[in-house]
Amino acid sequence: MQISALVVGATGIAGRGVSQELVDRGADVLGLSRKAEGLTKGVTHVAADLLDAEDVNKAVLGLTPTHVYFTTWSRQANEEENIRVNAGMVRTLLDALSRAGRVQHVALVTGLKHYLGPFDAYVKSGTLPLTPVREEQPRLDIPNFYYSQEDEVYEAAKRDGFTWSIHRPHTIIGKAIGNAMNMGSTLAAYASICKETGRRFKFPGSAAQWNGLSDMTDTRILAKQLVWASTNDLAKNGAYNITNGDIFRWSWMWPRIAKWFGVASEGFAGQIAPLEAEMASDAEIWRAMASKYGLVEADLWRVASPWHTDLDLSRPIEVMTDMAASRRLGFSAFQSTEDAFHDLFTTLRQDKVIP
Ligand SMILES: NC(=O)c1ccc[n+]([C@@H]2O[C@H](COP(=O)([O-])OP(=O)(O)OC[C@H]3O[C@@H](n4cnc5c(N)ncnc54)[C@H](OP(=O)(O)O)[C@@H]3O)[C@@H](O)[C@H]2O)c1
The missing domain is CATH 3.40.50.720 (NAD(P)-binding Rossmann-like Domain)
Structure with a gap:
């Protein structure tokens, strides 16, 4: 170029x-x-x-x-x-x-x-x-x-x-450390903590997000x-x-993410259960995990941004995106969202961001 x-x-x-x-x-x-x-x-x-x-x-x-x-x-x-x-x-x-x-x-x-x-x-x-x-x-x-x-x-x-x-x-979905909003690395850190502690990987959001379509x-x-x-x-x-060009429901994606990490998942349980509260006491657990597994970032809050994941997943409506405007003009790239998560998790593991 x-x-x-x-x-x-x-x-x-x-x-x-x-x-x-x-x-x-x-x-x-x-x-x-x-x-x-x-x-x-x-x-x-x-x-x-x-x-x-x-x-x-x-x-x-x-x-x-x-x-x-x-x-x-x-x-x-x-x-x-x-x-x-x-x-x-x-x-x-x-x-x-x-x-x-x-x-x-x-x-x-x-x-x-x-x-x-x-x-x-x-x-x-x-x-x-x-x-x-x-x-x-x-x-x-x-x-x-x-x-x-x-x-x-x-x-x-x-x-x-x-x-x-x-x-x-x-x-x-992508890798960045210490940035403001990163749902992929937030879920990766949360799932890794669940794996370490035996906790269940709980969906924190709303019924509309659990059942509705998303991208x-x-x-x-x-x-x-x-x-x-x-x-x-x-x-x-x-x-x-x-957007990636596919759509999904969190009720479908959430157990798949849990499976990637080998943790038990729990779906929408009748009310919003914020991740920020769920992870509030996890900074020390993460610090110990960083030392045990040789992770590059011992500060959990530079890897995870649960406040943002909560805002996204607690929306009262399903949210998806029309891609026709750029498609009409010839932009045809596609990316599977499940692969996007898996690629990110693989990179985070290779780069020692998660165990
Ligand atoms: N993240 C998401 O999931 C998401 C989703 C939809 C839309 N967006 C939108 O995408 C846009 C880009 O956001 P992002 O999420 O990619 O941002 P980000 O990951 O938080 O990265 C911010 C970048 O800007 C730099 N920066 C921050 N403050 C700066 C300053 N005062 N001077 C110079 N550089 C500064 C940061 O590096 P330093 O800190 O080293 O300066 C970093 O390189 C935003 O409008 C955001 O709302 C984001």
Whole structure:
């Protein structure tokens, strides 16, 4: 690939996926984050704090990326702060790159909260979205940092003349340590603790999630769509949902995950039973497991993010995603979700993240 790429949030779950895809395709890849830990081999690190405009200006001075993949966010206490901080990060970066004037395309990763509403509203809001969610659905009438990030991209695109694409994954499956939201490694850590202690692997979510249809997004398929949209004229200036291409029910998937780990599973038991409470006392057990099995991360909370798994699995509706928009334009990649979990668990075991 003859592009010079800048992956922003390169050590996160989405950023690592697109970094690997770009490296595999032979692109020149720069990866921006504060710390280099977890950076994909073949990526050149750009250290910068997106909350500090001066730092970002200095860090990108002299860099001339043609394609920017924006895959980061910073979790704040409420949506008003999420908007200020996360839209600000997009603006700071695009303003800094505007000076070099070389950017041709910006791809922004947001997510299904575009349709469901932000975390502090989506479970509680009275209006539930139509599913499967489709790109054509209008924005909800509530503030959402994804909308503000999109608006920053649209404004900068008008100013600087680049094309853009927006990508909306469902829950992402992939490897990242110390990141904010990772259902795959959360379930892997929880199942490993169940195995160690003899506890049952209990579904923490709602009846709607247990019985209803769902889908997910492997970081590798998200990466393929990002590269496809950013390098294919037909796809430019569009917003695209992105999921693996299959659907499943948690009542089907949960026992399969339990089986992979060799633990006894327990399904929906009449009410939501949050994983955050279930795992609340597990940090010391994990520390002991890390020492016993030589694991690379002794801090459970850098591997597991149960608060996020709870929010996903306790939704009061089934949530799945229409993929027709990118399919119509020729994006045909597919990934089995069960294989996505198994591939991740295998990688986590090989890399000594789990026993
Ligand atoms: N994870 C999911 O399941 C999921 C599902 C659907 C949608 N999404 C969306 O996908 C987008 C990307 O999220 P993600 O989950 O991939 O993120 P993530 O895994 O938490 O990674 C965040 C990345 O950004 C970097 N970063 C964080 N704060 C920074 C700062 N102030 N300055 C510079 N770099 C910073 C982090 O590295 P450092 O900490 O070293 O800086 C890391 O590389 C978000 O909009 C998210 O809502 C995620």
